[in-house]
Amino acid sequence: MTVALAGSEHRVFWLDDAPGESYRQLEGSHTADLTVVGGGYCGLWTAVLAKRRDPGARVVLLEAETIGWAASGRNGGFVEASLTHGEENGRSRWPDEYDTLARLGSANLDAMERDLVELGIHAELERTGVLSVAYEPHQVRWLEEMSEGELLDERAVQAEISSPIYRAGRWVKEDSALVHPARLAHGLALAAAKLGVEVHEHSAVTSLRSVRRGTVDVRTARGLVRSKQVALATNVFRPLLRRTRLMTVPVYDYVLMTEPLSDAQMAEIGWQHRQGVGDLANQFHYSRLTRDNRILYGGYDAIYHPGRKVRPSTRTGTSRSGAWPRTS
Template sequence: MTRHSTVFERLAPSASAVTESLRSTRSAVFWLEDAPVVSRPQLVGSHTADLTVVGGGYTGLWTAVLAKRRDPSARVVLLEAQTVGWAASGRNGGFAEASLTHGEDNGRTRWPDEYDTLERMGLENLDAIERDVAELGMDVQLERTGTLEVAYEPHQVQWLRDAEHGELLERDAVQAAIASPVYAAGLWTKDHCALVHPGRLASELARVAADLGVEIFEHSAVTGVRTRAGGVAVETGRGVVRSTQVALGTNVFRPLLRRARLSTVPVYDYVLMSEPLSDAQMADLGWRDRQGVSDLANQFHYSRLTADNRILYGGYDAVYHTGGRVRPEYEDREASYRTLASHFLTTYPQLEGLGFSHRWGGAIDTSTQFCAFHGLARRGRVAYAAGFTGLGVAATRFAAEVMLDRLAGESTPRTQLEMVRKKPLPFPPEPFAKIGIEATKWSLDRADHREGHRNLLLRTLDRLGLGFDS
């Protein structure tokens, strides 16, 4: 198979243009700077609760809110190691996708008999989020604009034409929607995604939780979860909460249950945020329908507009560090930012001269099935969910419902799903994890340079149900 250059290699901007675009960029998360800051106490001493929630990201916050809405009299305590929303929940692109399965292809391949049910439940979950935002008065800049999947290369155009959903936009139509000379076609799916402000979603969920009576403690990293007679003790460095039940939403960080420790690996993703576009730049660009945008490459990009008409542009690189380490120094990677800036200018050459104000990175909790898994432990007293693989903005609410169903001992349509009952295959231990992930990344890049053709390694992983995504 002949190796082909990609559009980002054929139409790469000058190195000086890339350097200039990054000249005034600083390492900071735009979403967190643009969200309200509330100081909350640290857990000190002994406390009791009906439910202890570990993790102040979307998973934990939705769990706390929904638990109080189910039973307003329940005492709910939420513990966060840093501050609410500081990790993945405050750093993502803000795409609230209806999909619970990381897209239709992944869902139909893994759960063919129940995919239609999963798709319906995913849409119902997204509808519920939209209702919650309205009913609870949450200022999260929600826009139900859908997503535009774009093709750069001829083989990707054919993939879009073969799709069974969405509105197909051929070259002239897609470029009329968004004026990028590299867009060869697009598929606009209008109902399956909403855009939100990630930082404000986290802060507003915390506000609602507190208004409902949830006790939120920050800077309270959990050091152990110990089963005791009649309950569970959740321990931090300076305190303990004794409760009847526990819900774990620890995302990418080291699981508190031994059984889950090989179920995820942390993969770093990187993002640039532009300065606000002028009215003239917006007129040149189009993008009047404000869809979220992603492309069809294995090493894919995603982009979107903010409320003040900045462009967020991220993806492509997926960086794994040996041993699955999560460290602050991994969040700033110059090579990834230069790659993103170059690809941005290839995509939107009319915006040369526009600078990037913010750059940041964060770790994604990747599972081998590309989407969340769910579990119950300690004789039904501890529920957990993780492995959202970059598509958790909406799916975390569904996961919260699953955990609460299970802790209540209820058999519901959610808990009966094979996707919910089945665990993903674990990642291998080191050094095999590092070797396998790097070989897979190389193979994905090779496929992007060979018209999407997957080599023996990728085909084998597909058959085994093992995945790794950019």
């Protein structure tokens, strides 16, 4: 560890900053129309949408640890409308469909913002846009070739954020937002529970078994849900279906959070418009401000542990239980 990082702590700022509610463990036998496995964004939003579509449906959500403890509670908080990881990638792969994909992505971001209002979720959403920055001459050319947003030359980009290594920037204001990731996850869980979703933490699903046509037994250590439908939202964790195991490749990305910057430090840097920032490298770096003016830096690393391992020893910080998944 370098001297600059000597005083740092291996903790998850977002989760410390916004602890969520607790939900009790699943015990005993139950029935459900839908069981959702996984309490990250994917599982939580699935449960919310299912309840909205059919308020009378019995929806159970089972989370192995605590809501949002994994990627959903510890990410950069960049919410991008793009469904194609950017315009250039999208146009090169789906030239005929790109305009439709871009339209759907923007509609999706708008709907998400509406959902936060309707569901009463205070996720510190800021629609400040994303500033893509170039450090190298060839990256300046890439920015010039893009069509979305506003192109900033060296002087203009450094007027936004006073970094001597920025040579140009492109600020796309419309199609992105920043959120507090843990507040989003915890807010979604609360909204789901208010809609009537039965949320359980410390309830790792250990097996799925078809009992008869149209019914699946979802088992945890201390409970069972006999369910008409199951939605799997387990992200990089060991898939419950054998056939998807080879398609699941866990890759670690890390972020670093500074202390809050003083007013003098903020004045020196600028960053008055609080944009999310990303560079143009293949394994890109990104940074953003928090509400209390810390800087989050992330990206570049994409670390794979052989054997698709996801272990407590390779992660930063722990959840409230801290023991799952087991290291076997």
